Amino acid sequence: MGEFALNSIYEKIIDDILEQKYSISDNFFSSEETTQLRNHVINQNTNEGFHQAAIGNSQNEKILKSIRGDKIKWIDEANKNEVEEIFFTKVNDFISYLNRTCYMGIEESEFHYAAYTKGTFYQRHVDAFKNDDRRTLSMVFYLNDEDWKDEFGGQLALHLLNDDGSEKELNILPFAGRMAIFDSKTIPHEVKTVKKTRYSITGWLKTRPTNGF
Numbered sequence: 001m002g003e004f005a006l007n008s009i010y011e012k013i014i015d016d017i018l019e020q021k022y023s024i025s026d027n028f029f030s031s032e033e034t035t036q037l038r039n040h041v042i043n044q045n046t047n048e049g050f051h052q053a054a055i056g057n058s059q060n061e062k063i064l065k066s067i068r069g070d071k072i073k074w075i076d077e078a079n080k081n082e083v084e085e086i087f088f089t090k091v092n093d094f095i096s097y098l099n100r101t102c103y104m105g106i107e108e109s110e111f112h113y114a115a116y117t118k119g120t121f122y123q124r125h126v127d128a129f130k131n132d133d134r135r136t137l138s139m140v141f142y143l144n145d146e147d148w149k150d151e152f153g154g155q156l157a158l159h160l161l162n163d164d165g166s167e168k169e170l171n172i173l174p175f176a177g178r179m180a181i182f183d184s185k186t187i188p189h190e191v192k193t194v195k196k197t198r199y200s201i202t203g204w205l206k207t208r209p210t211n212g213f
């Protein structure tokens with residue numbers, strides 16, 4: 001092998017992305033790391049410092065609860081605390097692995113905490129903005145109970161294409177320690193209505209802009 005060690009967890013994610021544009025991983029963080037992240041998000045006193053999420057970016061921002069009902073808080077990597085340090089150490093390691101092995105050209109990332117309370121959802125959408133195409137990969141880290149049940153709702157539904165062009169829906173339950181990663185530009189997705197508060201960290205790996213912004 002060359003100068004760096006193969007990471008089998010990252011390799012599986014990369015193979016999946018190249019083959020199907022998404023991957024679901026249940027061991028990106030260890031269970032101890034997941035517990036720390038989960039306690040941290042809950043300890044921020046349910047929604048303290050969280051605000052109603054908007055739609056679109058700053059050039060096109062409006063709040064529309066009929067489209068998305070989550071409350072979010074952006075994470076400031078420059079002022080990260082101990083628990084966020086665990087998060088960024090792993091994520092940045094993954095980003096450099098992606099850049100070394102796949103020449104992905106990821107130059108930036110952004111992440112926010114998200115809390116969906118009972119009755120909220122996020123309607124079908126694509127993550128990349130029309131006026132800013134830097135978002136390349138979307139990552140969602142779920143921080144709920146390990147025994148999240150189907151009847152609690154809150155599935156991430158990816159709208160994928162069959163070979164014949166018809167659509168199929170892949171429903172992903174937001175279990176603790178689960179990470180979903182998918183192509184930000186091509187995969188429409190939604191969060192189904194939750195029946196019970198659902199916590200996550202959501203973010204984007206971004207390349208250099210190609211459309212002039």
Ligand SMILES: O=C(O)CCC(=O)C(=O)O
Pocket residue numbers: 114122127140155156189190191200202
């Ligand atoms: O929480 C999820 O499963 C997905 C969230 C999402 O699609 C978004 O924030 O853009």
Ligand SMILES: [Fe+2]
Pocket residue numbers: 125126127138189
């Ligand atoms: Fe999204």
